Structure formats: structure tokens, C-alpha cells
Amino acid sequence: MSRVGGCSHSDRAKSRHDLRGPAIKRITTCLWFDTAGEEAAEYYTSVFPDSTINSVSHYGEAGPRPAGSVLTVDFELDGQPFVALNGGPELHLQTRPCPSRCRESQAEVDDYWSRLGEGGEEGQCDWLKDKYGLSWQIIPTALGEVLGRLRS
Numbered sequence: 001m002s003r004v005g006g007c008s009h010s011d012r013a014k015s016r017h018d019l020r021g022p023a024i025k026r027i028t029t030c031l032w033f034d035t036a037g038e039e040a041a042e043y044y045t046s047v048f049p050d051s052t053i054n055s056v057s058h059y060g061e062a063g064p065r066p067a068g069s070v071l072t073v074d075f076e077l078d079g080q081p082f083v084a085l086n087g088g089p090e091l092h093l094q095t096r097p098c099p100s101r102c103r104e105s106q107a108e109v110d111d112y113w114s115r116l117g118e119g120g121e122e123g124q125c126d127w128l129k130d131k132y133g134l135s136w137q138i139i140p141t142a143l144g145e146v147l148g149r150l151r152s
Helices: 009-020 037-047 106-117 141-151
Strands: 029-033 052-058 070-077 080-086 100-103 127-129 135-140
Touching: 029 037, 037 052, 037 070, 037 080, 037 106, 106 127, 106 135
Parallel strands: 029 080, 100 135
Antiparallel strands: 052 070, 070 080, 127 135
16 A cells, blocks of 8 residues: 555545545635635625625634634625635735626616725726625626527
8 A cells, every 4th residue: 555645545535535524515616815804705795695604713823823813704695605715915816717796687787886896996898896806797687698699
């Protein structure tokens, strides 16, 4: 039996299985922040209906951030899972991939555009970047239907 890093392949497979728990049923998007993860999660859950913060974890004594400061925030936006990670300044929040939000009416599109765009910047083709640097595309549902007919 081969050994890598002090454990056998079968040991590692067993460890992964034991740590994994129940099967993962969805892909969770992780958003990297310097320190604003909890603030961003609170903001996003206030913008979207049926959204909630599920849990908050904190750094311990081992660091690398001060003990008790927020490490991760698990939250859902309209049923879609996300994790906000306060990982430090080494990486910057990526502008792609990004959430796209399809809304039923122009009034809904305008409301989300206004709320998410506050403190951010507008882009082209229904794109905007929010105050945390995350890019969003806010489009009416009818646009997808029209584009689908054009492709046919």
C-alpha cells in the first residue's frame, strides 16, 4: 500500500468519507472578502426575499486573524447557498462568475438595480458592480424569452 503525506491512500479515502458527512446536494458559491463578509451577507440577505444567514464562524486563537473575528458566514439568497469568507487582502473578490437575477417586472428590475447598485458602479448590458465589488446582471424574465425566440 503506498503512503503519501504520512497516511495511506485508503486512510485518506476513509478520512474524506468520515469528514464529509451527508452527501452534498448543491454547489455553494464562496465569496472572498478581506473583512466585510458578514456585512456583505447581511446586506445581500436584506435585498433578496426568502434569504437568511444560517451561521457565522469565527477565527480561534491560532489565527491568522484576531481570535473572535468573523471567518465565514453561511447564507442563502432566495434558496441559493453562499459562503462569505473573510480570507484577507491576498485575493480580491472576483468580478466573474457572478449571480444573475431574472425578475418578472421592470419595477422589480429597477428596484434590484437601485439597491444593488447603491455605492457601486453601473456597467453595460444590465451589468452592475455592487459596493463590495461583486458583479450582478439584473434582467427581466421576458428578455430570455425574446432571445429564445430569436435563436429559433
